[in-house]
Amino acid sequence: MGFSKDFIWGAATASYQVEGAAFEDGKGLNIWDVTSKPDGRISHNENGDVACDHYHRYKDDIKLFKELGIKYYRFSISWSRVIPDGMGEVNEKGLQFYSDLVDELLAAGIEPLITLYHWDLPYEIYLRGGFSNPEFPDWFEHYTKVVIDKLSDRVKYWITMNEPQCAIGLGYFMGTHAPFLQCDNKTILRKLHYYLLAHGRAVKCIRKYAKLEPQIGFAPIAPVRIPKDNTPEAIEAAKKETFSMNDLFFSLTLYSDPIMLGKYPDEAYEVFGDDMVVPEPGDMELISQPIDFYGMNIYYSSANRVETGYAANEYQGVPRNAMGWVIDAEVMYWSPKFIYERYKKPILMTENGMAVSDSISLDGKCHDPQRIDFMHRYLKEYKRAADEGIPLMGYLYWSAMDNFEWGHGYDMRFGLIYVDYRDQKRTIKDSGYWLKSVIESNGENL
Numbered sequence: 001m002g003f004s005k006d007f008i009w010g011a012a013t014a015s016y017q018v019e020g021a022a023f024e025d026g027k028g029l030n031i032w033d034v035t036s037k038p039d040g041r042i043s044h045n046e047n048g049d050v051a052c053d054h055y056h057r058y059k060d061d062i063k064l065f066k067e068l069g070i071k072y073y074r075f076s077i078s079w080s081r082v083i084p085d086g087m088g089e090v091n092e093k094g095l096q097f098y099s100d101l102v103d104e105l106l107a108a109g110i111e112p113l114i115t116l117y118h119w120d121l122p123y124e125i126y127l128r129g130g131f132s133n134p135e136f137p138d139w140f141e142h143y144t145k146v147v148i149d150k151l152s153d154r155v156k157y158w159i160t161m162n163e164p165q166c167a168i169g170l171g172y173f174m175g176t177h178a179p180f181l182q183c184d185n186k187t188i189l190r191k192l193h194y195y196l197l198a199h200g201r202a203v204k205c206i207r208k209y210a211k212l213e214p215q216i217g218f219a220p221i222a223p224v225r226i227p228k229d230n231t232p233e234a235i236e237a238a239k240k241e242t243f244s245m246n247d248l249f250f251s252l253t254l255y256s257d258p259i260m261l262g263k264y265p266d267e268a269y270e271v272f273g274d275d276m277v278v279p280e281p282g283d284m285e286l287i288s289q290p291i292d293f294y295g296m297n298i299y300y301s302s303a304n305r306v307e308t309g310y311a312a313n314e315y316q317g318v319p320r321n322a323m324g325w326v327i328d329a330e331v332m333y334w335s336p337k338f339i340y341e342r343y344k345k346p347i348l349m350t351e352n353g354m355a356v357s358d359s360i361s362l363d364g365k366c367h368d369p370q371r372i373d374f375m376h377r378y379l380k381e382y383k384r385a386a387d388e389g390i391p392l393m394g395y396l397y398w399s400a401m402d403n404f405e406w407g408h409g410y411d412m413r414f415g416l417i418y419v420d421y422r423d424q425k426r427t428i429k430d431s432g433y434w435l436k437s438v439i440e441s442n443g444e445n446l
Contacts, residue, residue, distance in 0.1 A: 001384065001386060001387045001388075001389065001442060002383060002386060002387065002443060003386050003392065003442055003443045004392070005388075005442070007181070007392070007393070007394050007395075007442060007443070008071070008072050008111075008113075008348065008393055008394020008395070008396070008443075009069075009070070009071050009072065009394060009438075009439040010070050010071055010072030010073055010074060010110075010111075010113070010394070010395075010396045010397070011065070011068070011070050011073060011074070011396055011397045011398070011399060011416060012073075012074035012075070012113075012253070012350065012351055012396045012397070012398050012399055012400065013073075013074070013075050013076075013399050013400050013401065013403060014075070014076045014115070014118040014119070014120075014162070014403075015075070015076045015077060015078040015081070015118060015120060016030065016032050016048045016051070016078065016118070016119070016120040016404065017019075017048060017051060017052075017399070017403040017404045017405070018051050018052040018054040018399075018401065018403045018404070019048075019051060019052075019053075019054045019055040019078065019081075019290075020048065020049060020050040020051040020052065020053040020054065020055050020056070021055035021056065021197070021219035021443075022047075022048060022049045022050075023049070023446065024055070024401060025081075025091070025094060025097070026076065026084060026091040026092055026093050026094060027080060027081040027084065027091065028080035028081070028083070028084025028085055028086070028091070028122055028123070028124065029080060029084075029120055029122070029123040029124075029177045030078065030079070030080045030120040030122055030123055031047075031120065031121045031122075031126050031146045031178040031438075032047075032048060032119070032120055032178045033047075033048075033080075033123065034178075035178040035179055035180055036048060036049075036178070041176075041180055041407065042269075042406075042407050042408075042409050043407065043408050043409035043410075043411055044409050044410075046404070046409035046410055047404075048404040049238040050119040051403060051404045052401055052402070052403050052404075052419050052421075052424065053424050054132075054334070054401075055097065057424065058101055058104065059104055059415075060102075060390075060426070061400075061401065061426070062100060062105060062108050062110065063108070064401075064417055064426055064428060065105075065108065065110055065400060066108045066109065066110065066185060067428065067436075068416060068417075068428065068432050068433075068435065068436050069435075069436040069439045069440060070110060070400070070439070071109075071110060071111060071248070071439065072089055072110065072111045072112075072113055072157075072394065072396065073105055073110050073111070073112055073113065073115075073400065074112075074113040074114075074159070074350065074396050075101070075112070075114065075115070076114070076115035076116070076117070076118035076120075076149060076162065077098055077114060077115070077116060078120055079081050079116075079117065079121070079122050079143055080120065080122040080123070080124075081095075081097065081122065082094050082095050082098070082143065082146060083122070083142075083143055083146065084122070084123070084124075084149065085121030085122060085124035085125075085397075086124050086125040086139055086143065087122075087124065087125065087139050087142065090146055095138070095146065095147075095150050098147075098150070098151060098409055099150055099151060102151055102154050102155060103154070103331045104202070106154060111156070111157070112154070112155050113155075113157040113158075113159065113396070114115075114147070114151065114155055114157065114158055114159065115159040115161075115219065116140075116143070116144055116147065116158070116159065116160050116161065116202060117140070117160065117161045117162065117167075117226070118161075118162040118163075119162065119163075119166070119167050119171075119177065119178070119396045119406075121178075122197075125139060126179060129193050130179075131168075131172075131190075131192070131194050132187065132190055132191050132194065133194070134194065134322075135202075136194045136195070136197075136198055137194060137198040137201045138196040138201070139198075140198035140201060140202055141201040141202060141205050144160075144201070144205045144206065145204040145205050145209060148205060148206055148209045148210055149209065150284075152206075152209065152210040152211045152212055152214065153211040153212065153443065155212065156212045156213070156214060157214075157215050157218050158206050158210075158214055158215070158216045158217075159216075159217055159218060159295055159350065160199045160202045160203060160216070160218045161195070161199055161202075161218050161219070162218075162219045162297070162350075163199075163219065163220060163221050163297055164192070164195060164196075164218075164220055164255045165220060165221050165249065165250045165251075165252075165254075165255060166221065166319070167195070168188060168191060168192050168195065168249055169248075169249040169250045171377070172187070172188050172191060173248070173249045176407055177395060177406060177407060184275075185258070185272055185275040186275040187225045188249060189272060189275055189276060189277045191276060192249075192254070192277070193231035193277040193279070195310075196255070196258050196259065196287045197283060197286060197287060199218060199259065199287065200259075200286035200287040200288070201286065203216055203289040203290075203291060204289055205441055207289070211227070214292075215293065216291050216292050216293075217291050217292060217293040217294060217295045217345075217348060217350075218259060218291065218294075218295055219295030219296070219297055219350040219351070220252065220255050220256060220295070220296070221250070221252075221297045221298075222252060222294075222296040222297065222298060222299065222335055222339055223252075223298055223300055223301050223331055223335060224238070224239075224242040224301065224302055224310075224331065224334050224335045224339070225237075225238040225241040225242045225301065225302055225304040225313075225334075226301045226303075226313060226328060226330050226331060226334050227305060227334070238334070238338075239338050239341075240381065241302075242302065242338050243265075243338075243342065244267065245265060245267040247302065247303075248271070250302045251265075251268075252302075252339075253265040253267075253268075254268055254382045254425070256294075256339075256343065258284060258287045258288065259288055259291065260288070260291075260294070260342075260343040260345070261283055261343075262284045262285065262287070262288035262407070263284055264276070264277075264279075272434070291345065292345070292346070293345055293347065293393055294337065294339060294340075294343055294346070294347055294348070295348050295349075295350035295399075296335060296343040296347055296348070296349050296350060296351075297350055297351035297352070297354070298332060298335050298351070298352050298378075299321075299323075299325050299351075299352065299354075300313070300325040300326045300327070300328060301313045301326070301328045301330070301331040301334075307364050311326075311327055312325055313328055315438055319446075321354045321355045321356065321370075321374070322354075322356055322357050322402055322411075322412055322413070323355045323408070323412055327354075327374060327377075327444060328342075329374075329377035329378045329380070329381045330381055331378075331381070332349075332352070332378045332379070332381035332382040333381040333382070333384045333385050334384040336382070336392060337385055337388070337390060340390050343367050346391040346392070346393045347390065347391065347392050347393060347445075348392075348393040348394050348396070349382065349392070349394065349395045349396060350396050351397075351398035351399075352375075352378060352395065352396075352397060352398060353371075353394060353397050353398035353399060353414045354370065354371050354374040354375070355405070355412040355413060355414050356371050356413060357368050357413070358402070358413045358418055358429065360373070360418065360420070360427060364427075365427065365429075365430065366427050366428075366429040366430065367430050368417040368429045368430055368431045369430070371431040372430060372431045372434045373386050375397070375431065375434070375435060376434075376446065379395065379438065379443065379446050380446050381435035382395065383443055383446055397415075397416060397435060399414045399415050400415060400416055400417060401402050401415040401416065401417040401418075401419050401426065402414065402415035402417065402418055402419040403415065403419070415429070416428065416431055416432035416435060417428055417429065417432060
Protein backbone atom coordinates (compact mmCIF):
# COMPACT_ATOMS: atom_id res chain seq x y z
CA MET A 1 0.00 0.00 0.00
CA GLY A 2 2.75 2.48 0.97
CA PHE A 3 2.27 6.19 1.45
CA SER A 4 -0.71 7.95 -0.12
CA LYS A 5 -0.32 9.99 -3.29
CA ASP A 6 -1.04 13.19 -1.37
CA PHE A 7 1.41 12.33 1.43
CA ILE A 8 2.85 15.39 3.16
CA TRP A 9 6.67 15.48 2.95
CA GLY A 10 8.43 18.33 4.67
CA ALA A 11 10.46 19.74 7.54
CA ALA A 12 9.83 21.88 10.59
CA THR A 13 11.29 24.66 12.72
CA ALA A 14 10.12 26.90 15.58
CA SER A 15 10.22 30.69 15.84
CA TYR A 16 12.55 31.19 18.82
CA GLN A 17 14.90 28.48 17.59
CA VAL A 18 15.58 30.00 14.17
CA GLU A 19 14.33 33.56 13.74
CA GLY A 20 16.66 35.72 15.81
CA ALA A 21 15.78 39.43 15.53
CA ALA A 22 14.67 39.12 19.14
CA PHE A 23 14.41 42.87 19.73
CA GLU A 24 13.66 44.22 16.26
CA ASP A 25 10.70 45.79 14.46
CA GLY A 26 8.48 46.14 17.49
CA LYS A 27 8.66 42.57 18.76
CA GLY A 28 7.81 42.16 22.45
CA LEU A 29 9.67 40.00 24.93
CA ASN A 30 8.88 36.34 25.47
CA ILE A 31 9.84 34.13 28.40
CA TRP A 32 12.90 32.78 26.56
CA ASP A 33 14.13 36.30 25.77
CA VAL A 34 14.04 37.10 29.47
CA THR A 35 15.24 33.83 31.01
CA SER A 36 18.00 32.96 28.49
CA LYS A 37 20.59 34.84 30.51
CA PRO A 38 24.17 33.98 31.54
CA ASP A 39 23.23 32.06 34.68
CA GLY A 40 24.20 28.55 33.62
CA ARG A 41 20.71 27.24 32.86
CA ILE A 42 21.49 27.01 29.15
CA SER A 43 24.67 25.43 27.78
CA HIS A 44 27.46 27.96 27.29
CA ASN A 45 25.00 30.68 28.43
CA GLU A 46 23.66 30.81 24.87
CA ASN A 47 20.36 32.29 23.70
CA GLY A 48 18.16 32.78 20.65
CA ASP A 49 18.82 36.50 20.16
CA VAL A 50 20.30 35.80 16.71
CA ALA A 51 19.83 32.02 16.29
CA CYS A 52 19.82 31.25 12.54
CA ASP A 53 18.88 34.83 11.61
CA HIS A 54 15.95 33.34 9.68
CA TYR A 55 14.04 36.61 10.14
CA HIS A 56 16.45 38.29 7.73
CA ARG A 57 17.50 35.27 5.66
CA TYR A 58 14.19 33.50 5.08
CA LYS A 59 14.22 34.04 1.31
CA ASP A 60 17.58 32.31 0.93
CA ASP A 61 16.49 29.58 3.34
CA ILE A 62 13.39 28.90 1.27
CA LYS A 63 15.58 28.51 -1.80
CA LEU A 64 17.45 25.78 0.08
CA PHE A 65 14.16 24.16 1.12
CA LYS A 66 13.16 24.07 -2.53
CA GLU A 67 16.51 22.52 -3.46
CA LEU A 68 15.80 19.82 -0.86
CA GLY A 69 12.48 19.03 -2.51
CA ILE A 70 10.56 19.94 0.64
CA LYS A 71 6.88 20.25 -0.22
CA TYR A 72 5.63 21.44 3.17
CA TYR A 73 7.25 23.68 5.75
CA ARG A 74 6.01 23.70 9.32
CA PHE A 75 6.95 26.82 11.25
CA SER A 76 5.67 28.51 14.38
CA ILE A 77 4.65 32.10 14.90
CA SER A 78 6.16 34.22 17.65
CA TRP A 79 3.14 35.46 19.59
CA SER A 80 5.08 38.43 20.99
CA ARG A 81 6.30 39.41 17.52
CA VAL A 82 2.68 39.72 16.40
CA ILE A 83 1.21 41.11 19.66
CA PRO A 84 4.08 42.50 21.77
CA ASP A 85 2.31 42.21 25.12
CA GLY A 86 0.34 39.13 24.02
CA MET A 87 -3.00 40.78 24.71
CA GLY A 88 -3.45 44.16 23.06
CA GLU A 89 -2.27 46.04 19.99
CA VAL A 90 -0.99 44.23 16.93
CA ASN A 91 2.55 44.84 15.69
CA GLU A 92 1.93 45.13 11.96
CA LYS A 93 5.62 44.73 11.05
CA GLY A 94 5.79 41.46 12.92
CA LEU A 95 2.58 40.17 11.38
CA GLN A 96 3.74 41.21 7.91
CA PHE A 97 6.91 39.12 8.31
CA TYR A 98 4.80 35.97 8.48
CA SER A 99 2.64 37.10 5.58
CA ASP A 100 5.78 37.64 3.49
CA LEU A 101 7.12 34.26 4.62
CA VAL A 102 3.92 32.53 3.49
CA ASP A 103 4.03 34.31 0.12
CA GLU A 104 7.66 33.31 -0.42
CA LEU A 105 6.90 29.68 0.43
CA LEU A 106 3.94 29.51 -1.93
CA ALA A 107 5.97 31.13 -4.72
CA ALA A 108 8.52 28.32 -4.24
CA GLY A 109 5.79 25.67 -4.42
CA ILE A 110 5.99 24.91 -0.69
CA GLU A 111 2.84 24.60 1.43
CA PRO A 112 2.93 26.29 4.86
CA LEU A 113 1.82 24.54 8.06
CA ILE A 114 1.54 26.97 10.95
CA THR A 115 1.98 26.21 14.64
CA LEU A 116 0.42 28.92 16.78
CA TYR A 117 2.32 28.20 19.98
CA HIS A 118 5.76 26.62 20.34
CA TRP A 119 6.76 27.57 23.92
CA ASP A 120 7.63 31.28 23.52
CA LEU A 121 4.97 32.76 25.84
CA PRO A 122 4.81 36.58 25.79
CA TYR A 123 6.52 37.86 28.91
CA GLU A 124 3.74 40.30 29.76
CA ILE A 125 1.29 37.40 29.87
CA TYR A 126 3.71 35.47 32.08
CA LEU A 127 3.79 38.42 34.49
CA ARG A 128 0.00 38.19 34.69
CA GLY A 129 0.15 34.54 35.71
CA GLY A 130 0.61 32.97 32.30
CA PHE A 131 -1.25 29.69 31.96
CA SER A 132 -2.64 30.10 35.50
CA ASN A 133 -4.64 33.19 34.59
CA PRO A 134 -8.31 32.41 33.77
CA GLU A 135 -8.01 34.99 30.98
CA PHE A 136 -5.27 33.02 29.20
CA PRO A 137 -7.73 31.25 26.84
CA ASP A 138 -9.19 34.66 25.89
CA TRP A 139 -5.76 36.05 25.13
CA PHE A 140 -4.84 33.02 23.03
CA GLU A 141 -8.10 33.27 21.11
CA HIS A 142 -7.45 36.95 20.38
CA TYR A 143 -3.97 36.12 19.08
CA THR A 144 -5.36 33.25 16.99
CA LYS A 145 -7.97 35.56 15.42
CA VAL A 146 -5.30 38.09 14.44
CA VAL A 147 -3.24 35.39 12.71
CA ILE A 148 -6.23 33.76 11.03
CA ASP A 149 -7.48 37.08 9.65
CA LYS A 150 -4.08 37.78 8.11
CA LEU A 151 -2.95 34.38 6.83
CA SER A 152 -5.87 31.97 6.40
CA ASP A 153 -6.54 33.10 2.84
CA ARG A 154 -3.30 31.27 1.94
CA VAL A 155 -2.77 28.76 4.78
CA LYS A 156 -4.79 25.57 5.17
CA TYR A 157 -2.94 23.60 7.88
CA TRP A 158 -3.00 24.73 11.51
CA ILE A 159 -1.46 23.27 14.66
CA THR A 160 -2.63 24.93 17.85
CA MET A 161 0.14 23.96 20.26
CA ASN A 162 3.39 22.03 20.18
CA GLU A 163 4.34 19.43 22.80
CA PRO A 164 2.16 20.49 25.72
CA GLN A 165 3.97 17.88 27.85
CA CYS A 166 7.17 19.92 27.44
CA ALA A 167 5.56 23.34 27.83
CA ILE A 168 4.02 22.19 31.11
CA GLY A 169 6.31 19.36 32.26
CA LEU A 170 9.67 20.96 31.49
CA GLY A 171 8.62 24.53 32.17
CA TYR A 172 6.76 24.09 35.46
CA PHE A 173 7.44 20.57 36.81
CA MET A 174 11.10 19.82 36.11
CA GLY A 175 12.12 23.45 35.67
CA THR A 176 14.51 22.82 32.78
CA HIS A 177 12.74 25.02 30.20
CA ALA A 178 11.53 28.61 30.43
CA PRO A 179 10.27 29.90 32.77
CA PHE A 180 12.40 27.37 34.73
CA LEU A 181 9.93 26.84 37.57
CA GLN A 182 9.08 23.87 39.77
CA CYS A 183 5.50 24.21 40.95
CA ASP A 184 3.26 22.04 43.08
CA ASN A 185 0.91 19.59 41.38
CA LYS A 186 -2.23 21.61 41.98
CA THR A 187 -0.72 24.71 40.37
CA ILE A 188 0.55 22.73 37.40
CA LEU A 189 -2.83 21.07 36.82
CA ARG A 190 -4.54 24.46 36.87
CA LYS A 191 -2.09 25.69 34.24
CA LEU A 192 -2.65 22.56 32.16
CA HIS A 193 -6.43 23.02 32.23
CA TYR A 194 -6.35 26.63 31.05
CA TYR A 195 -3.80 25.61 28.43
CA LEU A 196 -6.21 23.01 27.06
CA LEU A 197 -9.08 25.49 27.18
CA ALA A 198 -6.95 27.84 25.07
CA HIS A 199 -6.49 25.06 22.54
CA GLY A 200 -10.25 24.61 22.34
CA ARG A 201 -10.81 28.34 21.90
CA ALA A 202 -8.26 28.40 19.08
CA VAL A 203 -9.91 25.48 17.27
CA LYS A 204 -13.32 27.20 17.41
CA CYS A 205 -11.79 30.45 16.22
CA ILE A 206 -10.04 28.82 13.27
CA ARG A 207 -13.22 26.97 12.25
CA LYS A 208 -15.27 30.18 12.41
CA TYR A 209 -12.97 32.64 10.69
CA ALA A 210 -10.61 30.71 8.38
CA LYS A 211 -10.95 31.78 4.75
CA LEU A 212 -9.68 28.47 3.37
CA GLU A 213 -11.24 25.28 4.71
CA PRO A 214 -8.83 24.47 7.54
CA GLN A 215 -7.13 21.27 8.61
CA ILE A 216 -6.52 21.54 12.36
CA GLY A 217 -4.50 19.44 14.78
CA PHE A 218 -2.18 19.62 17.76
CA ALA A 219 1.30 18.17 18.16
CA PRO A 220 2.04 16.34 21.43
CA ILE A 221 5.02 14.15 22.08
CA ALA A 222 3.53 10.74 21.41
CA PRO A 223 6.02 7.93 22.01
CA VAL A 224 4.53 4.61 23.08
CA ARG A 225 5.84 1.50 24.79
CA ILE A 226 7.20 -1.05 22.33
CA PRO A 227 5.97 -4.60 23.01
CA LYS A 228 8.59 -7.08 24.15
CA ASP A 229 7.43 -9.45 21.41
CA ASN A 230 4.52 -9.88 19.02
CA THR A 231 2.35 -12.00 21.29
CA PRO A 232 -1.14 -10.61 22.04
CA GLU A 233 -0.22 -10.49 25.73
CA ALA A 234 2.90 -8.38 25.15
CA ILE A 235 1.08 -6.03 22.79
CA GLU A 236 -1.75 -5.51 25.25
CA ALA A 237 0.71 -4.91 28.09
CA ALA A 238 2.59 -2.31 26.04
CA LYS A 239 -0.64 -0.57 25.12
CA LYS A 240 -1.75 -0.47 28.74
CA GLU A 241 1.57 1.06 29.81
CA THR A 242 1.41 3.56 26.94
CA PHE A 243 -1.90 4.96 28.10
CA SER A 244 -1.15 4.84 31.82
CA MET A 245 -0.35 7.82 34.03
CA ASN A 246 3.08 6.47 34.98
CA ASP A 247 4.83 9.46 33.42
CA LEU A 248 2.84 12.03 35.45
CA PHE A 249 2.99 15.38 33.62
CA PHE A 250 4.53 13.74 30.56
CA SER A 251 1.77 11.15 30.24
CA LEU A 252 0.25 11.02 26.80
CA THR A 253 -3.33 10.59 28.01
CA LEU A 254 -3.30 13.56 30.40
CA TYR A 255 -3.23 15.89 27.39
CA SER A 256 -4.70 13.80 24.58
CA ASP A 257 -7.73 12.26 26.28
CA PRO A 258 -9.32 15.65 27.07
CA ILE A 259 -8.86 16.81 23.47
CA MET A 260 -9.72 13.53 21.76
CA LEU A 261 -12.17 11.91 24.19
CA GLY A 262 -13.58 14.88 26.09
CA LYS A 263 -12.44 13.81 29.55
CA TYR A 264 -9.36 13.49 31.70
CA PRO A 265 -8.22 9.89 32.19
CA ASP A 266 -9.77 8.24 35.23
CA GLU A 267 -6.30 7.35 36.48
CA ALA A 268 -5.40 11.05 36.69
CA TYR A 269 -7.90 11.48 39.53
CA GLU A 270 -6.34 8.50 41.30
CA VAL A 271 -2.78 9.76 40.83
CA PHE A 272 -3.34 13.43 41.73
CA GLY A 273 -6.22 13.04 44.19
CA ASP A 274 -7.56 16.33 45.54
CA ASP A 275 -5.03 18.27 43.45
CA MET A 276 -6.77 17.21 40.24
CA VAL A 277 -8.62 19.98 38.46
CA VAL A 278 -12.42 19.95 38.56
CA PRO A 279 -13.70 21.16 35.16
CA GLU A 280 -16.44 23.75 35.04
CA PRO A 281 -19.61 22.96 33.03
CA GLY A 282 -18.80 23.23 29.34
CA ASP A 283 -15.02 23.06 29.80
CA MET A 284 -14.55 19.57 28.39
CA GLU A 285 -16.88 20.27 25.49
CA LEU A 286 -14.73 23.26 24.60
CA ILE A 287 -11.44 21.41 25.01
CA SER A 288 -12.64 18.53 22.81
CA GLN A 289 -13.65 20.62 19.80
CA PRO A 290 -13.28 18.28 16.79
CA ILE A 291 -9.87 18.34 15.15
CA ASP A 292 -8.84 16.86 11.80
CA PHE A 293 -5.57 15.12 12.61
CA TYR A 294 -3.39 14.01 15.49
CA GLY A 295 0.16 15.36 15.26
CA MET A 296 2.92 13.15 16.62
CA ASN A 297 6.42 14.24 17.66
CA ILE A 298 8.39 11.00 17.87
CA TYR A 299 12.10 10.53 18.59
CA TYR A 300 12.26 7.43 20.82
CA SER A 301 9.99 5.00 22.59
CA SER A 302 8.61 5.57 26.07
CA ALA A 303 9.69 3.44 29.02
CA ASN A 304 9.97 3.65 32.78
CA ARG A 305 13.19 3.16 34.73
CA VAL A 306 13.72 -0.30 36.17
CA GLU A 307 15.98 -1.68 38.88
CA THR A 308 19.00 -2.15 36.57
CA GLY A 309 19.38 1.62 36.21
CA TYR A 310 18.36 1.42 32.56
CA ALA A 311 14.87 2.09 31.26
CA ALA A 312 12.89 -0.84 29.91
CA ASN A 313 13.78 0.22 26.34
CA GLU A 314 17.51 0.41 27.13
CA TYR A 315 20.42 -1.95 27.65
CA GLN A 316 24.16 -1.67 28.13
CA GLY A 317 25.61 -0.10 24.99
CA VAL A 318 22.23 0.75 23.44
CA PRO A 319 22.59 3.05 20.38
CA ARG A 320 21.80 6.68 21.15
CA ASN A 321 21.82 9.99 19.34
CA ALA A 322 23.80 13.03 20.50
CA MET A 323 20.99 13.97 22.89
CA GLY A 324 21.39 10.61 24.62
CA TRP A 325 18.01 9.42 23.32
CA VAL A 326 17.66 5.73 22.50
CA ILE A 327 17.42 4.87 18.81
CA ASP A 328 14.55 2.41 18.42
CA ALA A 329 12.86 2.64 15.05
CA GLU A 330 9.92 0.36 15.88
CA VAL A 331 8.34 3.26 17.76
CA MET A 332 7.41 4.66 14.33
CA TYR A 333 5.18 1.63 13.78
CA TRP A 334 3.70 1.12 17.23
CA SER A 335 2.97 4.78 18.00
CA PRO A 336 0.68 5.38 15.00
CA LYS A 337 -0.89 1.96 15.53
CA PHE A 338 -1.71 2.37 19.23
CA ILE A 339 -2.74 6.01 18.97
CA TYR A 340 -4.95 5.52 15.93
CA GLU A 341 -6.67 2.60 17.63
CA ARG A 342 -7.45 4.82 20.62
CA TYR A 343 -8.29 8.15 18.97
CA LYS A 344 -9.37 7.26 15.41
CA LYS A 345 -7.85 10.31 13.72
CA PRO A 346 -5.39 10.51 10.78
CA ILE A 347 -1.77 10.77 11.92
CA LEU A 348 0.67 13.49 10.87
CA MET A 349 4.27 12.96 11.98
CA THR A 350 4.91 16.56 12.93
CA GLU A 351 8.47 15.95 14.19
CA ASN A 352 11.03 13.17 13.88
CA GLY A 353 14.78 13.56 13.68
CA MET A 354 18.22 12.88 15.08
CA ALA A 355 20.85 15.04 16.73
CA VAL A 356 24.35 14.26 15.44
CA SER A 357 27.71 15.89 16.17
CA ASP A 358 27.94 17.20 12.61
CA SER A 359 30.89 19.07 11.12
CA ILE A 360 32.05 20.32 7.76
CA SER A 361 34.58 17.94 6.22
CA LEU A 362 37.71 18.83 4.28
CA ASP A 363 35.73 18.57 1.06
CA GLY A 364 33.42 21.34 2.26
CA LYS A 365 30.45 19.01 2.70
CA CYS A 366 28.59 17.72 5.72
CA HIS A 367 28.56 13.92 5.73
CA ASP A 368 26.07 12.49 8.23
CA PRO A 369 25.56 8.77 7.50
CA GLN A 370 24.17 8.17 11.00
CA ARG A 371 21.24 10.50 10.31
CA ILE A 372 20.56 8.85 6.95
CA ASP A 373 20.52 5.43 8.61
CA PHE A 374 18.23 6.79 11.36
CA MET A 375 15.71 8.21 8.88
CA HIS A 376 15.85 5.08 6.76
CA ARG A 377 15.08 2.82 9.73
CA TYR A 378 12.36 5.05 11.15
CA LEU A 379 10.65 5.69 7.81
CA LYS A 380 10.60 1.96 7.01
CA GLU A 381 8.70 1.36 10.25
CA TYR A 382 6.39 4.29 9.52
CA LYS A 383 5.71 2.82 6.10
CA ARG A 384 4.89 -0.51 7.77
CA ALA A 385 2.09 1.27 9.59
CA ALA A 386 0.87 2.71 6.28
CA ASP A 387 0.97 -0.76 4.73
CA GLU A 388 -1.41 -1.94 7.44
CA GLY A 389 -3.91 0.74 6.52
CA ILE A 390 -3.28 3.23 9.32
CA PRO A 391 -4.14 6.66 7.83
CA LEU A 392 -0.83 8.54 7.77
CA MET A 393 -1.01 12.10 6.43
CA GLY A 394 2.69 12.79 6.23
CA TYR A 395 6.18 13.12 7.68
CA LEU A 396 7.89 16.35 8.74
CA TYR A 397 11.57 16.04 9.60
CA TRP A 398 12.91 17.97 12.59
CA SER A 399 14.51 20.16 11.74
CA ALA A 400 14.92 21.93 8.45
CA MET A 401 18.16 23.49 9.71
CA ASP A 402 20.40 23.35 12.75
CA ASN A 403 19.12 25.73 15.40
CA PHE A 404 18.95 26.75 19.05
CA GLU A 405 18.06 23.56 20.94
CA TRP A 406 16.59 25.21 24.03
CA GLY A 407 18.53 24.30 27.20
CA HIS A 408 21.22 22.57 25.12
CA GLY A 409 22.11 25.75 23.25
CA TYR A 410 23.69 25.22 19.83
CA ASP A 411 25.63 22.01 20.47
CA MET A 412 22.83 19.71 19.30
CA ARG A 413 22.42 19.64 15.53
CA PHE A 414 19.18 18.15 14.17
CA GLY A 415 19.08 19.92 10.80
CA LEU A 416 19.04 18.80 7.19
CA ILE A 417 21.01 22.00 6.63
CA TYR A 418 24.23 22.72 8.53
CA VAL A 419 24.47 26.22 10.00
CA ASP A 420 27.84 27.77 10.87
CA TYR A 421 26.72 30.19 13.56
CA ARG A 422 29.86 32.31 13.20
CA ASP A 423 28.90 33.59 9.75
CA GLN A 424 25.45 31.97 9.20
CA LYS A 425 26.72 30.00 6.21
CA ARG A 426 24.36 27.17 5.25
CA THR A 427 25.42 23.79 3.86
CA ILE A 428 22.96 21.10 2.85
CA LYS A 429 23.93 17.82 4.52
CA ASP A 430 24.07 14.45 2.82
CA SER A 431 20.93 13.52 4.74
CA GLY A 432 19.09 16.40 3.10
CA TYR A 433 19.85 15.06 -0.36
CA TRP A 434 18.97 11.54 0.79
CA LEU A 435 15.56 12.68 2.02
CA LYS A 436 15.07 14.51 -1.27
CA SER A 437 15.36 11.17 -3.10
CA VAL A 438 12.83 9.61 -0.73
CA ILE A 439 10.40 12.47 -1.33
CA GLU A 440 10.82 12.14 -5.10
CA SER A 441 9.89 8.46 -4.93
CA ASN A 442 7.15 9.03 -2.31
CA GLY A 443 8.99 6.57 -0.09
CA GLU A 444 9.05 3.74 -2.65
CA ASN A 445 12.86 3.57 -2.49
CA LEU A 446 12.98 2.88 1.25
